[in-house]
Amino acid sequence: KAGVTQTPRYLIKTRGQQVTLSCSPISGHRSVSWYQQTPGQGLQFLFEYFSETQRNKGNFPGRFSGRQFSNSRSEMNVSTLELGDSALYLCASSSGGTDRVNEQFFGPGTRLTVL
Amino acid sequence: AQKVTQAQTEISVVEKEDVTLDCVYETRDTTYYLFWYKQPPSGELVFLIRRNSFDEQNEISGRYSWNFQKSTSSFNFTITASQVVDSAVYFCATRISSGSARQLTFGSGTQLTVLP
Numbered sequence: 416k417a418g419v420t421q422t423p424r425y426l427i428k429t430r431g432q433q434v435t436l437s438c439s440p441i442s443g444h445r446s447v448s449w450y451q452q453t454p455g456q457g458l459q460f461l462f463e464y465f466s467e468t469q470r471n472k473g474n475f476p477g478r479f480s481g482r483q484f485s486n487s488r489s490e491m492n493v494s495t496l497e498l499g500d501s502a503l504y505l506c507a508s509s510s511g512g513t514d515r516v517n518e519q520f521f522g523p524g525t526r527l528t529v530l
Numbered sequence: 531a532q533k534v535t536q537a538q539t540e541i542s543v544v545e546k547e548d549v550t551l552d553c554v555y556e557t558r559d560t561t562y563y564l565f566w567y568k569q570p571p572s573g574e575l576v577f578l579i580r581r582n583s584f585d586e587q588n589e590i591s592g593r594y595s596w597n598f599q600k601s602t603s604s605f606n607f608t609i610t611a612s613q614v615v616d617s618a619v620y621f622c623a624t625r626i627s628s629g630s631a632r633q634l635t636f637g638s639g640t641q642l643t644v645l646p
Contacts, residue, residue, distance in 0.1 A: 446632065448634075450634075457636060457637075458636040460633035460634065463633060470632075471632065505573075505574075507634075509632065518577065519632070519634060521567075521574055521576075522574065523572060523574045524573040
C-alpha cells in the first residue's frame, strides 16, 4: 500500500497570506489527523476528520481550519498567516473505525515558513 | 488531560552501545495506549511500538525492547547494540483508548545521536 502523502513538501509564505496544505491518506483509511510541530511547542494536535466530519479539535485559533473530501483526502487551511505559524505540519492516517487501536501512520510533512 | 514527559533532551552514544530512552506519562484515564515513534531527519514520524494499559508484559522486538511500569507511569524504550542509523528524535506518546478522541499526546522528544 502506498503511504500517506502530503503536498507540497515545502512552502514559503509571507505574513497575512493564507495557505492550503493537502494530505492523501492510505487507501482505505477514513480518518485524517493534523499535527503542528514547532521547536517551541513540540507536536500538537490540530484536528481530526473522519468521513468528511471534524471529529476532534485541538486548541488552535479559528485561523486554522480543515476539511475532508469523500475520497478521504484532507486539506488544511491557515488564514492570515503569522510568523509563529512556521512549522512542520504532519498528517496522520488511520482506519478510524471501530478498531480499538486505530494505528496512526504519518506522512512526511509540509514544512511551512512564514516570512 | 494527558501529559508525557521525556526528561532527556539529547543523548549521545557510541555505536554498539545500548541506550534507554525514558518516558513518564500522566493520564486520568484507566485505559490508554502508549507509543514510541522515531523521527529521522527526513521528518516523517515512524511508528515503533505500542502498548495498551492492560498489558504490562515487557517484550523484545529485534533490537528494541520496552519497559512499561504502571506503578511509576513509565514507558521506557531501549535500543540494544545501537547503530548510526538509529540517530533520530524519539517521541513517546499516549492516547486514550475509549471514545472517539484518537489524538496522540506527545512528549518533547529525545534527540539520539549514535556515533560511529
